[in-house]
Amino acid sequence: MTSPPDRLASTPSGDPPATASATARWRHDLPSGVRWAFSTAPDPAAAVGLGAGSAVAARQVHGARAVLVRGPWEGDAPEADALVTDRPGVLLAVRVADCVPVLLADPAAGVVGVAHAGRRGMDAGVVAAAVALMAEVGAEPARTRAVLGPSVCGRCYEVPAAMRDDVASRHPVTATRTWRATPGLDVAAGVLEQLAALGVAAEQVPGCTVEDEALGSVRRSGPDAPRWSGLAWRELP
Ligand SMILES: [Zn+2]
Secondary structure, X not given: OOOOHHHOEEEOOOOOOOOOOOOOEXXXXXXXXXXXXXXXXXXXXXXOOOOOOOOEOOEOOOOOOEEEOOOOOOOOOOXXXXXXXXXXXXXXXXXXXXXXXXXXXXXXXXXXXEEEEOHHHHHHOHHHHHHHHHHHOOOOHHHOEEEEOOEOOOOOOEOOHHHHHHHHHHOHHHEEEOOOXXXXXXXXXXXXXXXXXXXXXXXXXXXXXXXXXXXXXXXXHOOOOOOEEEEEEEOOO
């Protein structure tokens, strides 16, 4: 075990989740045994006190496909950018290094989800796909909560002007200017707006992956930057 659970920053159930002193290790307990966490540990399952290697992750392709998970993959992991489960003991993981990790839960329904929302996934509607799949197994958007982990911020995510204008034509809230006064995008702002439109209450853990060296960032370190994990699960009764 590389990072025992008591090293996780923790907030008691009911408090706002955005109180991480160290975004590298963050955990929030929701009602009905539902848990959310962010972890930079190489084995995030062990880091949250679950079985080593038990986290279930998809092959992320910056798309908008959501998959229902009821146990470990049989064979290769599918290509998907959102995972949903209605089963306790299934640890869903999303891996990021600048993209927005989105954790979702309807504790009353016992349904949790994770989504990998970078520029392309946000634009393609991965968050809506996750919320829709959660509804298919009993979740209700009005009861669903979401938290966004740190991601590249709108001041650091510099893009060509044509790309900024293209994305902003569909998601005006994402348009920014960077610290260098060049065109930029705030993908998290787009995700928050999408969640609000879906009726899902959302909060955001503060932080920017480019600016916080504790978090892997492709923008800062290149394509081999270490990925870190967003996790959602429901404890076994
Ligand atoms: Zn930043």
